[in-house]
Amino acid sequence: MSTIRENIAKVRARIRGAAQACGRDLQGVGLLAVSKTQAASAIREAYACGLTDFGENYLQEALAKQAELRDLPLTWHFIGPIQANKTRSIAESFAWVHSLDRLKIAERLSAQRPSGLPPLNICLQVNVSGETSKSGCSPAELPALALAISQLPGLRLRGLMAIPQPTTDAGEQHAAFARLRALRDGLELPPGTPPLDSLSMGMSEDLEAAIAEGASWVRIGSAIFGARAYAAPATQGNHP
Numbered sequence: 001m002s003t004i005r006e007n008i009a010k011v012r013a014r015i016r017g018a019a020q021a022c023g024r025d026l027q028g029v030g031l032l033a034v035s036k037t038q039a040a041s042a043i044r045e046a047y048a049c050g051l052t053d054f055g056e057n058y059l060q061e062a063l064a065k066q067a068e069l070r071d072l073p074l075t076w077h078f079i080g081p082i083q084a085n086k087t088r089s090i091a092e093s094f095a096w097v098h099s100l101d102r103l104k105i106a107e108r109l110s111a112q113r114p115s116g117l118p119p120l121n122i123c124l125q126v127n128v129s130g131e132t133s134k135s136g137c138s139p140a141e142l143p144a145l146a147l148a149i150s151q152l153p154g155l156r157l158r159g160l161m162a163i164p165q166p167t168t169d170a171g172e173q174h175a176a177f178a179r180l181r182a183l184r185d186g187l188e189l190p191p192g193t194p195p196l197d198s199l200s201m202g203m204s205e206d207l208e209a210a211i212a213e214g215a216s217w218v219r220i221g222s223a224i225f226g227a228r229a230y231a232a233p234a235t236q237g238n239h240p
Ligand SMILES: *Cc1c(COP(=O)(O)O)cnc(C)c1O
Pocket: 034, 036, 057, 079, 080, 163, 203, 204, 205, 219, 220, 221, 222, 223, 232, 233, 234, 235
């Protein structure tokens, strides 16, 4: 077996174990393979193992791989920092955005979403770790921002996303993910708004805690593809 195939088998076993441990249906936990810095050939290999959803952080890199992999029916998720001058390409080339945290960007994505495509699925990024992270809206800003985004015609608000401060303390991991779930559950949107069915949370090191707290997407990079060639910042910064 190839390394990627073995790694995917291990990640799936971890997801299965975590879902069983808390009595969740495995169907409710999506595996988003984070392929930033990885070659198109690695994505092709992961697809051959049954993965269809891939997350990318850097637009130019993602577009190049999308072009190379055009023959595969993949679903692309944008999970990196969004600059205003990149919104048109993101709106045209992705099915999901997990890293939205500003209304100005949301309005651009909505206006630029091609009319022939379904609305862009959005997980609104929330900063659940306080001062330590600069990405994500604050919990205080969340209700108004979620309401505004839920009204934009080119977007479909699906739920929330977080990248908590990394910690090996399982209690702290659970607490951060539980905070995101509580924020999602506490949002009140106008009648008729589609339900917020998504929580994008959990990475290679903490997917068990995230699943226990209700993750609908775990975003897994290094546990599938191995260590990245450089340490890409998960929360901010722009790749040259
Ligand atoms: C890189 C990245 C991941 C994956 O991180 P791993 O620790 O390699 O699993 C998940 N989410 C975001 C937003 C990332 O940037």
